[in-house]
Amino acid sequence: MISTLLAFLILTQQIGTPTTQQGVTPPRGIFVIRNARIVTVSGPEIENGTVVIRDGKIEAVGTNVSVPAGAQTIDGSGLSVYPGMIDAGTNMGLVEVPQGANGTVDTAEVGDLNPNAKAIIAVNPHSAHIAVTRVEGITNTVTAPTGGLISGQAALINLLGTAPKEMAVVPQVALVINYPRIAGGGGGFGGQQQQPANLSDTLAANERQLEQIRKMLRDAEAYGRAQDAYAKDKSLPRPDHNVVLEPLVPYVRGERPVIFRAEREAEIRGAVKFAEELKLKPIILGGNDAWKVANVLKEKNVPVIITGILSLPIREDDAYDALYENAAKLQAAGVRFCISTGDAGAEVRNLAQYAGMAAAFGLSKADAVKAVTLYPAQIMNVADRLGSVEVGKMANLVVTDGDLLEIRSSIRYLFIDGRPVVLTSRHTELNDAFKNRK
Amino acid sequence: MKRLLFLAIVATLAVTAARAQRQTSPETLIRNATVLTITRGTLTNTDVLLRNGKIAAVGKNLNASANARIIDGTGKFVMPGIIDCHSHSMLDTINEGTLAVTSMVRTEDVLNPTDVDLYRELAGGVTTLNLLHGSANPIGGLNTVVKIKYGRPASEFLFPGAMPGIKFALGENVKRSSQPNQPGVTRRYPNTRMGVEEVIRDAFTRARDYKRTWDEYREAVKKDKNVMPPRRDLQLEPLVEILEGRRYVHAHCYIASEILMLINIADEFGFKIKTFQHALEGYKVAKEIAAHGAGASIFADSWAYKIEAYDAIPYNAAIMTRAGVIVSMNSDSDERARRLNIEAAKAMHWGDLTEEQALKLITLNPAIQLGIQERVGSIEVGKDADVAIWNGHPFSVYSRVDTTFVDGVVYFDREQDLARRPELAKERATLEQAEPNKPRPQGQSPQTPRRRPSGHNDDVEYDKP
Numbered sequence: 001m002i003s004t005l006l007a008f009l010i011l012t013q014q015i016g017t018p019t020t021q022q023g024v025t026p027p028r029g030i031f032v033i034r035n036a037r038i039v040t041v042s043g044p045e046i047e048n049g050t051v052v053i054r055d056g057k058i059e060a061v062g063t064n065v066s067v068p069a070g071a072q073t074i075d076g077s078g079l080s081v082y083p084g085m086i087d088a089g090t091n092m093g094l095v096e097v098p099q100g101a102n103g104t105v106d107t108a109e110v111g112d113l114n115p116n117a118k119a120i121i122a123v124n125p126h127s128a129h130i131a132v133t134r135v136e137g138i139t140n141t142v143t144a145p146t147g148g149l150i151s152g153q154a155a156l157i158n159l160l161g162t163a164p165k166e167m168a169v170v171p172q173v174a175l176v177i178n179y180p181r182i183a184g185g186g187g188g189f190g191g192q193q194q195q196p197a198n199l200s201d202t203l204a205a206n207e208r209q210l211e212q213i214r215k216m217l218r219d220a221e222a223y224g225r226a227q228d229a230y231a232k233d234k235s236l237p238r239p240d241h242n243v244v245l246e247p248l249v250p251y252v253r254g255e256r257p258v259i260f261r262a263e264r265e266a267e268i269r270g271a272v273k274f275a276e277e278l279k280l281k282p283i284i285l286g287g288n289d290a291w292k293v294a295n296v297l298k299e300k301n302v303p304v305i306i307t308g309i310l311s312l313p314i315r316e317d318d319a320y321d322a323l324y325e326n327a328a329k330l331q332a333a334g335v336r337f338c339i340s341t342g343d344a345g346a347e348v349r350n351l352a353q354y355a356g357m358a359a360a361f362g363l364s365k366a367d368a369v370k371a372v373t374l375y376p377a378q379i380m381n382v383a384d385r386l387g388s389v390e391v392g393k394m395a396n397l398v399v400t401d402g403d404l405l406e407i408r409s410s411i412r413y414l415f416i417d418g419r420p421v422v423l424t425s426r427h428t429e430l431n432d433a434f435k436n437r438k
Numbered sequence: 439m440k441r442l443l444f445l446a447i448v449a450t451l452a453v454t455a456a457r458a459q460r461q462t463s464p465e466t467l468i469r470n471a472t473v474l475t476i477t478r479g480t481l482t483n484t485d486v487l488l489r490n491g492k493i494a495a496v497g498k499n500l501n502a503s504a505n506a507r508i509i510d511g512t513g514k515f516v517m518p519g520i521i522d523c524h525s526h527s528m529l530d531t532i533n534e535g536t537l538a539v540t541s542m543v544r545t546e547d548v549l550n551p552t553d554v555d556l557y558r559e560l561a562g563g564v565t566t567l568n569l570l571h572g573s574a575n576p577i578g579g580l581n582t583v584v585k586i587k588y589g590r591p592a593s594e595f596l597f598p599g600a601m602p603g604i605k606f607a608l609g610e611n612v613k614r615s616s617q618p619n620q621p622g623v624t625r626r627y628p629n630t631r632m633g634v635e636e637v638i639r640d641a642f643t644r645a646r647d648y649k650r651t652w653d654e655y656r657e658a659v660k661k662d663k664n665v666m667p668p669r670r671d672l673q674l675e676p677l678v679e680i681l682e683g684r685r686y687v688h689a690h691c692y693i694a695s696e697i698l699m700l701i702n703i704a705d706e707f708g709f710k711i712k713t714f715q716h717a718l719e720g721y722k723v724a725k726e727i728a729a730h731g732a733g734a735s736i737f738a739d740s741w742a743y744k745i746e747a748y749d750a751i752p753y754n755a756a757i758m759t760r761a762g763v764i765v766s767m768n769s770d771s772d773e774r775a776r777r778l779n780i781e782a783a784k785a786m787h788w789g790d791l792t793e794e795q796a797l798k799l800i801t802l803n804p805a806i807q808l809g810i811q812e813r814v815g816s817i818e819v820g821k822d823a824d825v826a827i828w829n830g831h832p833f834s835v836y837s838r839v840d841t842t843f844v845d846g847v848v849y850f851d852r853e854q855d856l857a858r859r860p861e862l863a864k865e866r867a868t869l870e871q872a873e874p875n876k877p878r879p880q881g882q883s884p885q886t887p888r889r890r891p892s893g894h895n896d897d898v899e900y901d902k903p
Contacts (some may be wrong), residue, residue, distance in 0.1 A: 099744040100615065129742065312773045316554045317866060319859060320561045346742040353780060356835025365836065405835055407783040427741075431753040431789070434721050435760075 025162045028056045028418045032067050033399060036076025040375045041083055042388035051081055056418030061389055075398070079412055080171040082369070082404045083388050084139025084396035086376040087351050089285050089305045089340030092141040092157070093123035093130060098344060107344070108147025112209070113216050115248045117152030119143045120171040123164045129345035131425035134159040136349040137404065137411045139396040140169065142305075142376075144176045144259065144285075149213050151176040153247060154259060156380055158396065160416040169394075173380055174283065175251040177213060179262040179271045180206035211276065217278050220248035257281045257381070259305070264314070265289040272300050277314040283379060286342065288314055291326045294333035296389060303379045304330060307342025309354045321361050327371060328362030338376035339368070369404055394418070454547050464846060465489045467502035471511025472671065476518060476794070476801050476816035486516050488495060496817060515831055516838065517797070518816055519565025519824035520778050521804035523735040524688075524768035526569065527775065528595075533572030534579055537636045538612070538627060541604060542672040543579035545569045546782040549592040555772035556588045560850035562776035563826035563839045566597060566817075568808055570715070570767075573607035573690040574614075576628065576637045579677060580604050581688060583808050585824065585844050601809030601897035603712070606689035608634055608696040610746050615890035633810035634697050643705045652678070686712035686809065688735070691779055692746040694722040701730045713807045715768070718750035723760035733764040733807045737774075738781035739788070755799060756789020768802035783833035 031053040038049040038061060052060040052068060057196040059068075067073065096104035106122040120182035123143055133141070140160055145152035153172045161167035182202060230236050250256045263286040272293075275282035284290060287304040288311060290297060297304060306326055313322040330337045339355045341348050351372055359368035377387025385394045395418035402409030414421040466488040473481040473496065485500040486493065489537065526532050530548040534540040549569075559567070565586055571579030583600035610616075612634055614626055628634045651668045658665045679685035687704075691697050691714050704711050711732040714720060718741070720727055720734045727734060736758075741750035757763050767782050769775035782799040785791040791799075805815030813822050823846035829836035842850040869875060 040454050097742055097745055097748060100610070100747055106502065128748075132741075310777065312555065314557065317862070320558045320855065347740070350739070353777075353835055357777070360836050360838045407780055407787050407835055408833060410787065427751040427753065427788075429720075430749060430751045431757070434724075435753065437722075437725065 007333055014148045023162075023168055025160060026419045026421065029420075030068055030071040031074065031395075031415065031418075031420065032071045033076045033079075033081055033397075033413070034052070034067070034344035036399065037080040038389055039080055039082045039369065039404070040389040041370055042390055049081075051389060051397065052420050053397070053415060056395055057184075058171070058389065058391055058393050058395050058397075061391055074413060076399060078401065080388060080398060080400050080402070080404070082137070082398045083373045083386070083393075084398050084414075084416065085351050085372040085404070086135050086140040086142075086338075086380075086386060087138055087343075087348050088142040088338055088342050088376040089307045089342045090141045090143055090348050091119075091146060091344040092133065092143040092159070092348060093125070093127045094119060094143060094145065095344050096124065096127055099380065107145055109145065109152065110147075112148035112151045112212060113244070114145070114148060114152045114176060115216070115220075115251075116151050116244050116246075117145050117147075118172060118247075119145050120155035120157070120164050120168050123155060123157060123167060125161050125163060125167055127345065128426040129348070130159050132427055133345070134351045134414060134416065134421060135411060135423045135425050135428070136352070137398040137400065137414070138348060138351050138399070139414070139416045140385060141348060142173060142380060144174075146176075146178075149178055149180070149209055150216065151178060158416050160419060160421060161349060169382060169385065170380070172247070172256070173382075174256060175248070175258045176285075177258060177260050177271075178272070179260045179267045180209040181393070182206065182266060206432070210270075214274075214278065216245075217248060217252050217280075221246045221252045224249040224253065245317070251280065252278065254279055254281045257283050257379075259283045259285045261285045261310070263288040265292045269291045269296060272296055272302055275302070276300065285340075288326070288334070290337070291322070291329040294330055294335050296333045297330070298333050301336070303336035303338070303394045305340045305376070305379065306330070306358075307340045309339060309357050324357055324361035327368075331363055331367055332353055336379060337371065338379050339371040352405040353407065356407075360404065364404070365403075372405075400431060419431065445784070449837070453603050454478040456886065460686045464848075465503050465506035466509060466823075466843070466846065467500060467506050468499060468511045468514075468516055469500075471514045471516045472831075473817055474797055474832070475818065476519040476797055477818060478816075479794070481667070485511075486817065486825065488825070488843060488846040491823050493507050493817060493819055493821050493823050493825070496819060506570070509827065510842070511827065513829075515828040515837070516817065516825055517563070517828065517832055518801045518814060518821075518842065519826055519842065520563050520800045521566040521766070521808070521810075521815060522559070522564055522566075522769050522775050522778060522800075523568045523713065523804040523807050524570055524770045525567040525772075526556050526572070527559065527567055527772050527776060528584070528592075529569055533574040535572070535574035536626075537731060538575050539577040539641050539673060540571070540575050540579050541577050541641075541674075541676040543571065543575055545571055545579055545580070546582040546596070549582065549595065551582070551588070551590065551592040551595060551770075555775075556586050559772065559775045560586050560842045560844075561852075561855075562837055563779060563828065563832065563842055564775055565806075565826070565842060565844050565849075566804075566810070566814060567775075568603070568688070568804070570603075570688060571605040573605070573611040576607060576612050576634050576639055578605035578607055579675070583810065586849065587844055587847075588849055597808075597810060597813075599810065599813065601686045601712075602676075602679065602684065603686040603688050603717075603808070604680065606700070606711075607636070607735045608689065608691040608700060609693060610744065611690070612802045626786075630697065631696060634696070635703060638700070638703055641674075641677060642681070645674045645681060646707065648674040649678045649681060678708050681707065683710070686807075688713045688715050688807075692716055692718045693749075694719040697723050698726060701726055701732070704730070713766075716770075718754070720763070721750075721751065721754045721757035723756045724763055727758065728762040733766065733803070735766040735768045735804065735807060737770070738767055738784040752788035754785060755785040756791050757796055758789060759785075764803050764806055765799055766807055767799040768804070779828075779832040779837070780835060783835075786833070796833070 033051045038046040042290045050065040074378040109117045144154035156170040156173040157167040226239040258280045262268045262271045284304040288308040290304045355368040357374045374387040399413035399416045468486045472482045487495040534543045569582040581603040583597040713733045713735045717734040739752040757822035785796045802815035815852040827841045
């Protein structure tokens with residue numbers, strides 16, 4: 001093992017990888033991981049297999065793979081290669097310190113309707129959260145704005161890069177809508193349950209909020225039609241450009257997905273119905289009650305990004321494991337889902353623990369791994385590039401000394417976009433600085 | 439809706455209580471399990487006998503009485519009940535935030551034994567909680583150490599013989615940093631870390647004088663029984679107990695400088711800090727904490743939630759353990775309390791503690807920090823039968839609890855829980871039809887019992903008007 005590490009140190013020095021968590025993006029190259037167990041996720045596991053990485057992509061996977069000339073080699077004996085994990089429900093890079101440092105918080109714009117707010121604009125590539133997260137094997141996140149009713153557009157990013165542009169896998173991956181809530185969810189970080197003073201007033205207010213969203217989406221449809229019509233026939237009056245409506249056009253046309261934050265049964269049902277009415281392509285984010293609505297989600301083929309596996313059950317008389325079991329129940333019902341921390345950034349590194357807990361309560365171990373790799377890639381429409389160890393995909397790979405989801409396993413090597421990443425973070429640096437203080 | 443939930447909970451409690459009553463002083467033999475003793479290593483293919491609320495025997499091929507319940511422990515793991523050294527479960531209220539010194543208030547007066555999160559914690563193998571006052575004041579209220587006897591009256595929760603304790607707090611919370619200035623309203627003193635130190639110094643200066651007054655009185659009354667006793671001061675009495683080593687200080691703190699400040703003041707007045715709670719930067723001053731003889735009770739990996747937490751690192755447990763500090767892993771959250779096994783395992787992942795060291799973080803170490811190490815914290819003959827059976831190694835993310843015992847009585851059993859669900863669903867359906875649970879006119883919401891939020895209770899200000 002030590003020789004392996006040494007080899008990697010030499011390897012990284014050769015290619016000039018920075019030795020600290022911040023720095024310029026390391027270059028791509030040709031890398032080979034040999035004699036490793038390869039958990040492809042999309043197909044069978046391969047014992048004593050080889051993975052070849054070239055120019056950012058996975059070039060070859062298998063037992064009968066020749067090592068290209070000039071490749072830098074890692075001995076993977078006793079190690080396992082997994083696809084990097086993906087957390088599809090975060091605000092990674094948009095917030096550094098949520099309390100007491102408002103200057104570092106870029107999650108929620110002013111006002112209720114902000115489809116033009118784009119997460120990719122504000123992602124801070126040098127946030128300490130990014131390195132802290134990736135060294136635990138999470139290579140990608142969906143990072144989403146949070147505010148108002150239409151929060152803005154989420155980005156799907158690699159957790160590596162010196163500029164947002166270098167990080168972006170899909171700069172605008174989904175529109176994010178907060179489905180109007182009937183009651184506060186409680187829990188959460190210093191959160192408080194809000195009890196509506198009057199239920200009918202609250203429902204009426206929710207309906208008004210929904211109408212605001214509906215009107216804007218309808219306007220965007222009309223706007224798109226007007227722009228198209230003008231493009232075909234310049235004799236028509238030229239419609240003014242509108243920076244708020246413009247970004248909505250691909251979403252109202254069902255070309256890109258719309259993420260609805262919805263936890264409770266009524267909210268999830270409402271979101272599914274609303275999406276159907278407006279012919280949107282919905283994804284539920286949150287979904288604590290999704291297990292109660294599984295038949296509807298299955299029938300309408302609506303996927304769920306489950307974020308609440310480690311939350312306390314919503315109702316006092318819910319089974320103690322109601323949320324631990326959520327994923328297994330959705331799996332059994334044939335609902336598409338993936339597992340997310342739902343965290344702003346700091347705790348995203350615990351993604352494996354969320355998946356593992358779902359496996360402790362009924363989900364198969366293989367599905368638990370898929371729930372943080374292939375499934376989120378499929379739900380976010382990037383399975384052609386991410387989520388499994390397959391030829392042609394982006395080389396986002398994690399090499400571990402054990403089961404990917406077990407707490408005691410360690411990450412030994414990490415590749416993002418085919419670039420070898422040094423396993424340091426703000427935390428390893430502070431550890432190194434203080435661990436030997438006498 | 440909420441009212442019916444409340445009724446449902448009451449009904450559930452009645453069932454649980456009845457069950458517990460049926461199960462007083464049972465005898466249980468767990469056969470052929472892997473036993474994580476904590477103090478004597480890991481024993482494979484070993485039996486554990488629970489009798490009269492105690493661990494009666496640990497060994498091979500043990501015999502039990504004819505009426506004992508036999509549990510096949512093949513493939514299972516037995517470990518001591520987990521001890522959470524920082525909890526606010528079952529407290530109806532947490533922060534008496536009006537004064538900077540509130541040592542006269544007691545968490546014991548606000549225990550709610552029907553808090554359903556207690557059951558959820560049992561389902562995570564937790565059996566003992568250190569219920570702490572919040573962190574609104576430099577010197578806060580008194581703690582309560584409980585065993586989770588969910589379904590029993592609050593009085594039965596109290597951990598017999600646990601050392602009395604008190605909550606202190608330093609830094610941002612006690613400065614009321616998150617409280618905006620209001621026109622015409624004077625801010626509560628202190629406003630700076632200078633003032634925090636001064637408040638504590640003032641309180642112990644008064645306590646020292648108060649103690650002297652009583653000491654002098656006790657001498658004087660020996661000679662003259664007509665000497666008038668001093669007036670009792672309920673604020674200062676607990677501080678005198680601290681000075682006399684009869685009450686443990688559990689001090690909420692984050693950054694290194696405030697930890698050193700409290701060590702200095704404690705040294706000056708001649709008392710000890712038992713635990714630094716959270717101690718996010720404890721790793722920076724581990725040798726000073728160890729030299730003082732204090733412990734640390736910390737999170738596994740929370741960080742960056744506020745400025746003071748920006749240097750919190752998950753290697754904290756390992757660095758402090760190696761420096762000789764007794765460290766425990768706590769929850770400060772009803773949610774996190776359910777998975778402290780994994781929080782402890784994180785100290786192996788980050789910092790390479792041994793399995794035994796990591797297991798101690800949630801068993802023997804917190805027991806020492808609460809003065810209950812003779813009763814709980816390891817699987818040893820004569821200790822309380824507070825144990826949990828896990829279906830796999832508790833440090834595996836794939837494991838869960840099968841059964842949790844407190845004083846030899848089953849307070850959580852997964853099979854029983856699963857078996858009861860259809861019955862409870864039926865009961866819920868019946869309750870939904872009951873008159874008080876029907877929708878109210880004009881769409882008014884039903885009255886709702888207030889629930890505490892779940893995360894980082896220390897920081898929550900919901901007690902404020």
